[in-house]
Amino acid sequence: MRSHVLKAASAALCFSVLFGCGNNGTATTGAPANSTNPTGTTASGAPSTAPSAESSEKVELTFYYPIAVGGPLTTTIENMAKEFTKENPNVTVKPVYTGSYADTAVKTQAGVQSKSPPDVAVLQSTELFSLLDMNAILPLDDYIAKEGSSYLSDFYPAFMANSQTGGKTWSIPFQRSTIVLYYNKQMFKDAGLDPEKPPKTWEEMRDYAKKLTKEGRWGLEIPVTGYGYWMLQTFALQNGKNLMTEDGKKVMFNTPENVEGLQFWNDLSQKDKVMPTGATEWGTVPSDFIQGKTAMMYHTTGNLTNVKTNAKFDFGVTYLPQQKSYGSPTGGGNFYIFKDIDKKKQDAAWKFVKFMTETERAAQWSMDTGYVAVKKSAYETERMKKYAADFPQTLVARDQLQYAAAELSTHNNGRVMKILNDQVQAVLTGTETPADSLKKAQQDADKVLEPYNK
Template sequence: MSDRPSSFRARGKTAAGLAAAALLLTSCGGEAEADDVIEIDFYYPINVGGPLESVVDGFIEQFHEEHEDIRVTPVYSGDYDQTLSSVQAATQAGNPPALTVLLSTDLLTLDDQNLITPIGEIVDDEEWFGSFYDGFMANSVLPDGTVGAIPFQRSTIVMYWNKELFEEAGLDPENPPATWDEMVEYAEQIQAQSSAQWGVQIPSTGTGGGWLFEAMAIQNGVVLWDPETGTDVNLDEPGAVTAMENWLQLQELGLEPEGLVDWGTLPNEFASGGTGMIWTTTGQLTNIRDNADFDFGVAPLPAQQQPGSPTGGGNLYVMEGISAEEQEAAVELARFLSSPEIQAEWTVASGYVAPLEEAWETEPLASYVEEFPEAMVAREQLPVAEPELGTFRRQEIIDIVSNAVGSVLNGADPEGTLQQAQEQADAVLEEYR
């Protein structure tokens, strides 16, 4: 994984008219004249549990208090896929939102389709761009070095374990498995000596299944794509095949259900107390904490050949097809939503990983992690994290990967299935090479 470039260069699009826009955005005392108020839409998804729509509404109200000349209409648009569809439909209708939260992995595709204006073309602010963790900027910068989007609700995959079931099974409730082999041993003991229905569950439906497979591949030395170019994948590498075989073995040993484990319902199923360990996004942390009536822990993913996880989550994108003034307003909103103060609140409310160091030193997050250090696990995993698969035509590629995962977990041969997936992905990406 390459580090974020030390300099960020615009790709040639000058910011014509932005000086005037900046003057317009400057507070001039009192209420802004009606003709001077810029109105923009902000589309966002909620892909984890919890009443987060009201939290976002509160952020927008606070933004309005600080920016009298900008009025934002927040539009909750479902999950990430639904939000992307809404953004595409609004754009086709000639009314794109000014700012939206979409998957960080959609960056190359959105830019290729001219749906976004890379934020580095609108503003040149190395201090702002440099304030975010490199691990999250890896999915935020285009191959030519231009900053395309701003990290907002970011994540890594972590393991949650039920301490009461550990104790019931005769395991130390304060010591989760550090390796895959230990996880298998613990899961067997949990099923044999506790009331748990399942020792471990790893979600495998939809694109979540592809994301979890990425984690296992990384742990076996394989990053499933080339982040430098976005044009190549490594789906049939021996380490990827090993990862898929290990996952399938959990079913063969009867440690998790046969077939597919549902991404959306697994956190609530874990909170009901029937599973010893699960893998899922850190973004479910607050949801699980609010709903589990037992002690649980959060740990980095158990390592196979090495530790590792892909990053994940959403970025803030400024859309194409809007005026320079609207783009400047969108940048102001992006600055606000990515600020340490808002990110500190958002991390506590959602469970996502605040993507910049300063947020972790800001209240309420600073006090929250003292009380609940589990909230820091995903951040501490960043040194061994790799950027989530984000090729060109990413949706097609992740569908190929996810379909391969589903096929194997439903009985198909791992090696042959991944070879076929590699061929399908190569055919899709050929035009970009």
């Protein structure tokens, strides 16, 4: 995998161009994660336990984490780290907020190149091949083997798709998502649409959007900036196949199905006039939805708690409409443990990763943020059952996982993503046709990936 010099050279570029999203939106926090409530559980949801017995040696971990959503999640993360140290007094975790996913990737890359990487980090799951090309991360299979056969099977397979390659597991899912369709139920009623019957197909969505569009309000918004590749992936999956091979060495951008999907997306704004023209900002879309400026939106489920907290109207959440089938790429960040650190730190980092993704904690994290709880068992907890009974929208992204596929992930991933993003944006700003843009994207991506196919 790393036998060619060209591979290593191009890997050095992988982080700094673009790092993507997958799990963006805005979230709120729950109670401080290091407090204990009368039920005997910590506020993060995990059973409170007595501190583990001290050994003679202390370990300090540097933990890089991004905030890909708005809201005071830094406090939540820091309190979870404090709670971990309270239970494991020999391990001190130093959380370092490193900005967006892109910022975190650049800082991590710099650390790897200077032989001073973080000990553990949350990075986008799609950077798997780029991290491997840098020889930066530790395979986790030896740790996983000690946990028993049921450990990995509790994670949703769709989330593991960006975590494994070559028969090994390289990262553990943490803040993960799918893209869903949000819709304003009151606006549906006002337009004569059944608020309990959202659109199920592309054509239904186009028809609904026409009925919902009026002066000062769009029928639909789909974000473009930064995440055009992710949104295009929805249309690709719903109309045929994914955009890349499982080994991350080839992409399939220029196909008739993808041209059709991009044409449909572009027609919604240019022809049907139900969506803004140009490059709609990622962060603008949820704000527009909350403020009543759009009746429907494509966005990450990581935005669910933000909408729930701030929308002053009844809203629905549903699967993305289908063409040939339903489909959504997964998104979000995973935990990685780094190679060029002391073995004691690697062991402590694994303990921290397990702690952060423990069943009750995963359930509470999902409730606090809107991300999908990464473990099946999280949905069997009493707290999640009660929450879902009161707020069934929280289950939509989880249920859509049966139709989900890996997010775009290749070698030299940053450059490949940027190539596709630029071409999608060119179409939606009216400077390229879908056919020409995807042809160019294919040619440029093939050149970038050529060293990995020799």
